[in-house]
Amino acid sequence: MDIWQELEAQHARIGDRSILELFMDPKRAEGFSLHSDGMMLDYAKTNIDAETRALLVALAEGAGLEARREAMFTGARINTTEDRAVLHVALRAGDDAQIMVDGADVMAQVRATRARACAFAEDVRSGRFAGQAGRITDVVNIGIGGSDLGPAMATLALAPFHDGPRVHYVSNVDGAHIQDVLARLDPERTLVIVASKTFTTIETMTNAQTARDWMAAKVSDPGAQFAAVSTAQERTAAFGIAPERVFGFEDWVGGRYSLWGPIGLALMIAVGAERFGEFLAGGRAMDDHFRTAPLGANMPVLLALVGVWHNQICGHATRAVLPYDQRLARLPAYLQQLEMESNGKRVALDGSDLPRHSGPVVWGEPGTNGQHAFFQLIHQGTRVVPCEFLLAARGHEPHLAHQHRLLVANCLAQSEALLRGRSLDEARATLAAKGLEGAALEEQARHRVFPGNRPSTTLIYPQLTPFVLGQIIALYEHRVFVEGVILGLNSFDQWGVELGKELAQSLGPVLDGQASAVDKDGSTRQLLSFVQGHDG
């Protein structure tokens, strides 16, 4: 029996048992939680016991996790389908770090770019860098995917630390997006950052041109109020952005892992270089933990193993991410790219078919909002949805501490309700207390039953600071890495996004009336003619 089979057998044995009864062991909570630099992951409200955990850790060991982890941190070309190293960790590495790629230390370049980007951010913040009419009041980051979701998520998360110009994000090729953002801004006091790893992404290039036209209508030298972040410096030059405002990075940083470098420029401008440095330090602290803690006490490893248990072993296809932290409202969207673009693959590293399901569908919304929307299904639906709660012990609004208490109470109540449920007898008793009896009571009671025994984890931290945000994001990045290693796939390519892009290109001329739709299927032809019938 291999370890996967042992885990399946274990699931057959214990899958239905009561999680609540595991708490008969007074050490359950302590034994099934982990700490890392002030943050705690509690996974006690899952069906995992010591024996199951040992099997899961053996699974990670058997997949060669430790060697793969070292290979990533030391710059080996582990992204084999693109023949690249995977070194987002270099972007947050400390001053004395040395990381070699093809025999050369990459850190000097990383540090130089970081220093240049930070200096530019401070110039924008202080007014040393100004627009045609003076100090920059607004920054527009134009980018999509990894060039948008990370910085947009982090900018919202760190709102209490904003003391720079306002920062806006435009991603969608839908003209409505850029229209609604630019309509509120003064081009003479706006800085536009064009963020694109490749500088070829059609959405970003189209929006960048729109922004440039908007700027050119009022500003005599519009290029002077543009900056670019990209690995493709020749393309940024062709767009007319002067090299001193171009911030490069290397192709060993994946788009969805790029927030730590100059792709974070808009965030740097919002919160300043010092706070951005604290964010990097948080990521670095998690890197150190991930690299040194034993697998069974390693937070990213455990989080990944809990996920593998729920998805590949128990068969729960989705996972809800539920930040009880309004400023993490964009975290689920950010994680959708990080996790689903990384581990949504059907072919293993060696080219064979993946023998098991790939990573889960990740979705979610902040609490308490979700409670009044989709939690019904989580509590009483027929599918089990493992839930991942995130919670700050302290808010940033001391004058609203009573609201934070309510938030905390709701978060803890949800995981308790999922665990405990409400039995038929309890439902009956509640109804009886309200005066119902007999057939009327019986008719109602079953609808009020909560099966309970539904798993959840809670990540709890003192307060959402730049350092803590860095820890959280690095935790999730490494969790994705561990899951990818266990599933035996390459977490760092994204070929699955290509086909749609190519077909969109072929449809452009059809929409313009310059090409025929004859080779398209009937449904696509019908949709095209609907659009053409409503054009103009």
Ligand SMILES: O=P(O)(O)OC[C@H]1O[C@H](O)[C@H](O)[C@@H](O)[C@@H]1O
């Ligand atoms: O930064 P860019 O090169 O413009 O890429 C933006 C995004 O587009 C692609 O389609 C990829 O799926 C993403 O991984 C990437 O983050």
